[in-house]
Amino acid sequence: MNDRTATAPAATTAYPYSPGLEGVPAAETALGYVDGAAGRLTYRGYRIGDLVEHGTYPAVANLLWTGDWMPSHHLPTAPVPPAVMTALRSLPRAAKPMDALRTAVSTWGATQVLDWPATPDQARALTAFSPSALAAFARIRRGLEPIEPDPDLDLVPGFLYQLTGERPDAGTARALDAYFIVGAEHGLNASTFTARVITSTRSDLASAVCGAIGAMKGPLHGGAPSEVVEQIHKVGSPERAEQWVRDAVERGERLMGFGHRVYRAYDPRAAALRKVAESMEHKPDWLELAIKVEDVALRVLAEKHPERALKTNVEYYAAAVLQGVGLSPDLFPATFALARHAGWTAHILEQSADNRLIRPDAIYTGPGERDLPA
Numbered sequence: 205m206n207d208r209t210a211t212a213p214a215a216t217t218a219y220p221y222s223p224g225l226e227g228v229p230a231a232e233t234a235l236g237y238v239d240g241a242a243g244r245l246t247y248r249g250y251r252i253g254d255l256v257e258h259g260t261y262p263a264v265a266n267l268l269w270t271g272d273w274m275p276s277h278h279l280p281t282a283p284v285p286p287a288v289m290t291a292l293r294s295l296p297r298a299a300k301p302m303d304a305l306r307t308a309v310s311t312w313g314a315t316q317v318l319d320w321p322a323t324p325d326q327a328r329a330l331t332a333f334s335p336s337a338l339a340a341f342a343r344i345r346r347g348l349e350p351i352e353p354d355p356d357l358d359l360v361p362g363f364l365y366q367l368t369g370e371r372p373d374a375g376t377a378r379a380l381d382a383y384f385i386v387g388a389e390h391g392l393n394a395s396t397f398t399a400r401v402i403t404s405t406r407s408d409l410a411s412a413v414c415g416a417i418g419a420m421k422g423p424l425h426g427g428a429p430s431e432v433v434e435q436i437h438k439v440g441s442p443e444r445a446e447q448w449v450r451d452a453v454e455r456g457e458r459l460m461g462f463g464h465r466v467y468r469a470y471d472p473r474a475a476a477l478r479k480v481a482e483s484m485e486h487k488p489d490w491l492e493l494a495i496k497v498e499d500v501a502l503r504v505l506a507e508k509h510p511e512r513a514l515k516t517n518v519e520y521y522a523a524a525v526l527q528g529v530g531l532s533p534d535l536f537p538a539t540f541a542l543a544r545h546a547g548w549t550a551h552i553l554e555q556s557a558d559n560r561l562i563r564p565d566a567i568y569t570g571p572g573e574r575d576l577p578a
Contacts, residue, residue, distance in 0.1 A: 221567050230562070231400060235268055235550050236389040243469030243515075247389055256476040261360050261384040265331060265546035268389055269324045269553060281353040281362040282332035284308075284340050285315045289350065292337065297345040301338060301538035302426075306417040308337035313410025321556030322409040327549035330413060335359060335542050339366035342535060360384055363542070364529065372529070375485040380529045382480040383522055386473035387543030389550065391466070395419040395426075399548045403555040404562040416548045417541050426540050430533035431460040432523035435497075442496040449500045453508050459501050461520030463512075470515045477521035487528045494524055 222228050237246045245252040248267055255264055262279035266272065284292075291311045295304055312333055318326060340350035343366075351366045361377035372380075390396070395416040402412040420426040439448045452459060464471060481491055498516055505514040526536050 219565070225564075230397065230564075231392055231551075231555070233392070233551065233554060234271075235554060236391050236547065238391040238466055240464070240466035241469065243472055245390070245472045252386060252472050253476050256382045256385050256480070259385060260358060261381050261388065261543070261546070262358055264385050264388055265328075265550075268546050268550035269327050279328060279332055279359050280355045280357055281336045281339075281359055281366060282329065283353055284333070284336050284350065285312065287315050288312050288337060289340065292341045292344055295341070295344075299341075299345075300421075301341065301535050302417060302421045302541065304341040305334065305338050305538045305541055306414055306421070308341070309334060309410055309417065310414050312337070313408060313414070316410065318408035318410055320406045320408060321559070322403070322412075322549070322552045324553065326409045327546075327553060330409060331545040331549060332359060334545055335363035336366055338535075338538050338542060339363055342367055368530070373485065375483075376529050379480050379484050379525050382477060383525045383539075384543040386476055386518060387522075387540055389544075389547030393425070394422075395544065396548060396551050400551050400555045401562045403552045404559055406559070409549065409552050412552050413545065413548055416544070420537065420541050420544065426537040429519045429523040429526055429536045429540070432494075432520055433527055433533050435460045436490050436494050436523070439493060439497055442493055445493070445496045445500045449497065449504050453504055459505065459514075461498075461517060461523070462501055462505060463514040464517045469513065471517045473518035474516045474521050477518065477525055481521050481524040481528060484525070484528050486530075487524065491524050491528070494520070 235248065237244075237249075239245070247255060247264060248271060250267070250273070259267075259275060260277075263273070263275050263277045265279065266274055266277040288308050288311045291307055292304060295307065309330070312330070316326075316329070336350075336353055343350050351369055353362055354365055354371075357365055357371070358381075360381040361372050364372040364377060364380065392400075398419040399412040399416040402415045403409075439445055449459070478495075481487055484491075498520065502514075502516065505512075522540075523536070526539060527533070531539060
């Protein structure tokens with residue numbers, strides 16, 4: 205019998221452990237800069253507020269892919285290949301839209317020749333295809349036939365047309381386009397990091413985006429706007445806002461749409477979307493209530509938690525815009541995923557251009573080396 209004492213091995217890495225990799229740089233990027241302390245966000249140096257005011261989602265996506273600012277850049281939605289349509293029709297109507305989108309992207313990837321490294325043309329093709337696929341599923345589950353793309357419409361109004369069968373008015377299209385712009389890119393978040401890890405293995409663009417969709421499906425990443433809608437409905441009226449918020453905070457409940465892992469100031473995306481929401485012709489009836497709840501929540505959170513910077517985040521006014529343009533809450537996460545396609549694919553291009561396999565260390569905490577029992 206070997207009488208060696210089972211002792212824990214020495215630490216397997218010289219670097220300190222950081223749960224969730226918080227504060228650990230894992231990539232260099234020229235795409236987006238998130239200044240959480242000051243509440244600023246830029247894409248390739250351009251302020252998010254300016255991009256919302258003067259840009260379109262296709263122009264912003266092209267900026268992320270190429271570095272070139274072309275405000276007239278046109279990108280319509282693309283047809284859904286027959287194999288993808290067959291896959292979507294085979295899904296149960298109760299399937300979650302995020303699952304349908306993930307399935308569609310995976311099937312689309314199997315119909316394409318996606319050589320490595322990824323290219324901007326691949327990024328454009330997938331970003332143009334995915335809205336058509338989500339719109340097709342949304343109609344199929346309602347017993348309606350999918351609608352072919354209108355090549356004259358840009359991507360966001362084209363998506364709305366394929367959902368409803370009607371061309372959206374300019375204000376509605378503009379509001380959702382603003383949402384797509386602020387959702388396009390946000391640094392090395394969980395889904396973007398997932399896409400870069402998959403790309404680092406020299407896997408293809410569709411596989412990387414499938415992984416990113418899977419990461420975004422988790423409620424800690426992509427589900428908050430629908431929960432904001434539910435929260436606002438629970439408040440009910442401006443007169444109840446003060447008491448409802450105070451009761452919720454006293455119970456230790458989380459107020460949806462407030463606080464962020466990175467931002468310690470008012471989320472600049474929320475500021476841009478609030479401006480858009482307030483200017484919408486068909487804004488939701490509860491927008492006034494949402495503004496009242498926000499005012500109360502910021503004041504109460506500052507009173508109860510002066511040690512924490514709990515400010516409005518993008519999900520709060522994303523809910524107003526998404527509901528205002530007529531989307532059902534269960535489509536919110538998948539619509540967020542459509543917006544993030546530009547950022548995901550831009551990071552995939554960036555990772556492909558200067559690739560190194562992402563393979564971090566783990567600190568072993570199990571037993572030391574030992575013999576099997578007799």
